[in-house]
Amino acid sequence: MAQYTVTAFKWTGTFYNAQYTTSYSAIFDDNDPNYEGGGDADESVSIDNGPFQATASSPYNISVSFTDVNGDPFVEDFYFFNTGNEWYFVPGPGSAFTVGATLGSYQSHTVGWQYADIICFTSGTFIETDAGPRLIEDLRPGDMVTCADGSYSPLRLIMRRDIDGFDLFQNPNYYPVRILAGALGAGIPGRDLLLSRQHRLLLRSAIAERMFGQREVLVSAIRLTALPGIFVDDKV
Structure with a gap:
């Protein structure tokens, strides 16, 4: 099983207008490159090094407006997942959303996302x-x-995402x-x-x-x- 470690935020449950002052370390454990939520019994996630728990519900990719810690406005995609009866979301690579940012309003959404959407090391590392x-x-x-x-572990999966000059x-x-x-x-x-x-x-x-x-x-x-x-x- 491959594992992916990302920074996540716990959904407040107060719609979208809320400031997020705490982040969590989420470790996904899966045998394929897709996050599928309740549709994949082989998928689990650990929050802040706690026990691995099953995922649930649907895998939502939601576009949301927000303001960063400097008060600057943005609209970005966030990757939502559910575990332990709690919703969490993960900002994409390079996101301006950090601890202290405030989510604004819902823009649109799709169902389904891949781990390649939320992880990255740059080439040459x-x-x-x-x-x-x-x-x-x-x-x-x-x-x-x-x-x-200091121990060794076998690499389970290789994933990458190319970002070109237009993306930047x-x-x-x-x-x-x-x-x-x-x-x-x-x-x-x-x-x-x-x-x-x-x-x-x-x-x-x-x-x-x-x-x-x-x-x-x-x-x-x-x-x-x-x-x-x-x-x-x-x-x-």
């Missing part, structure tokens, strides 16, 4: 494996990749966050790293403690742009 660092575009199912605890022109929020080599401490990262804005990193450092009050924290890349050497790169 090196991934640690049992054979050493390898470019993400060179990885194949079955390759052993390094987990956070239409939605500048697709521009990735660049973390310069050493920006998070000596040798961390070892080379420049490009990530989508909502990609979460596990930080264990004095920097994490200073910014968030905890020594170990999962944080989206866009939240780190307040630090020197970390910025949205619109020159890629």
Whole structure:
């Protein structure tokens, strides 16, 4: 079974006009590339490292207006899922929706979405494996990749989403966050790293403690742009 880790927000149940002040880490476990909700008995999801639970209801892709933390207006697609009798939604890659943003009003929706809609590493990213660092575009199912605890796990599935110049022109929020080599401490990262804005990193450092009050924290890349050497790169 493949697993996909994303940043999610719990639906408030108060229609769309609500501010979201808390995010969650959601891990999907599935044997195919489609999120299908209650129609797939092999699908489950863990919220904030809790137990994996079955998914339910329908897989909605809903276009919603919102204002970001600066008060700027946007309309974007959000990917809704249901587990444990609760609704959650996931912003797309490069979304301007972060903790503190306020959902506005419903625009339209479709039924069905794929995990490729909500995940991304950029080409050229090196991934640690049992054979050493390898470019993400060179990885194949079955390759052993390094987990956070130093163990190895087989890669179940390869998915990708291509974003061209027109996509970037239409939605500048697709521009990735660049973390310069050493920006998070000596040798961390070892080379420049490009990530989508909502990609979460596990930080264990004095920097994490200073910014968030905890020594170990999962944080989206866009939240780190307040630090020197970390910025949205619109020159890629």
